[in-house]
Amino acid sequence: PPAPGKTAPTAGTPKAKGGKGGGQRPDEAENVPKTGAAGKNWLEGMQALSRLAEAAQRDPETDAEIHTHLDALRRKFGFTKLDPRAEGDHWSIWAELNPKGKGPDVRKDPGARKKAPWPPAPKPPTGPKPAIGAPNAAEWRYQEYLCARYAEKKKPEEVLSFAEYKARYYDVVEGGGRPGRKGGVAQRQTREKLADEENFTDTETRKLGPYFVDMYKKNARGGVDYVEVDDMLVKGIPRAGMRTKLKDELGYLKTKDRLVFIDKVDRSKRITYRHGDAPGVVDRRTHMGTMLEE
Structure with missing residues (x-):
């Protein structure tokens, strides 16, 4: 029809x-x-x-x-x-x-x-495998990851998006950490302090919609505060790859939930996003509470 x-x-x-x-x-x-x-x-x-x-x-x-x-x-x-x-x-x-x-x-x-069915079968990456840090290195590895998951007959909800894969694996390796673990030294230390001093649960399995988050805890409003710990740019917003993930995660917040981005080096630098925020806010809201010009 x-x-x-x-x-x-x-x-x-x-x-x-x-x-x-x-x-x-x-x-x-x-x-x-x-x-x-x-x-x-x-x-x-x-x-x-x-x-x-x-x-x-x-x-x-x-x-x-x-x-x-x-x-x-x-x-x-x-x-x-x-x-x-x-x-x-x-x-x-x-x-x-x-x-x-x-x-x-x-x-x-x-x-x-x-x-939901898989999208069309992923195409294998072309050309030699780029070195970490080289142009298209993350994209090449993500295609390799997709092909492996497709061959393993994984369900769509078991497959990471490019933003998730890059944040969870590629960026960790590029920063000197071990993939599948809790990031580099700075990120691990910050997550440990958030768990010890602010009672956040450090997780490798909690999801916001289809996306894995770093940490979470129930908030005073009756919802959940989801946390992502990563690099913050000098201008006070998350790096580009993380902004992509945050924009997607926003759509899965419930009315009383919040999504909190925390700088992995200085945990006092935070940006809070709420249910109903437009995705474009992620590109403009800074940890100082100001909005960058469009």
Whole structure:
């Protein structure tokens, strides 16, 4: 059956140049679902795509990043198709949300995420394996990781996104730590102090949506405070890779939950994000409580 909605917004570029924004074509308006769960998912999903396009104009997406973000949106909103296509100097994204298709409605069925099929089989990385710190070293290793998990017949919810993989494995190795452990020396020390002095639970298994977090504890509001401990830039915001993960995690906060980013060197430097914050806030809110100019 025909999909109730299709459009082709654009988000960033396949490599490095400026992106373009996009939206639904007028001749396709009649195909967009207007009521019910499908209509709500379509509207919110397209709004999320628009935010992705706007973010890509400021910070263009690489091939690995665009696929990671689209996989998260596909699962969150139940898109039956969300395919990126490189067209000239930008990405074109073809979206379909068909309630009668194979895409699960994860909002009506909380277990649907676990039933979601794999995206197309991942392609093996090309060329020789780059050294740690070399261009595309993280992307190459992530493709290798995806192929290994696919061969092991892992479920989609058991596979890390690019942002998670990079933060949990690649960045740890690049910083001199051991992958799969609690980061480098500074990060481990900070997490130990947070556990000992502030009663946060240090974890390797707790998730916020599909994403693993570093620490958590119940807060006074009756929700949960989720914590990520990582590098903070001089201008007072998280590094780019961590910002990508934080933006995705924001969408899974419940009303009374908070997401707290803590500098791995100075734990007094913190940024708190709350339910309802727009993803763009992650690029602007600093540990000093100020907002960077757009």
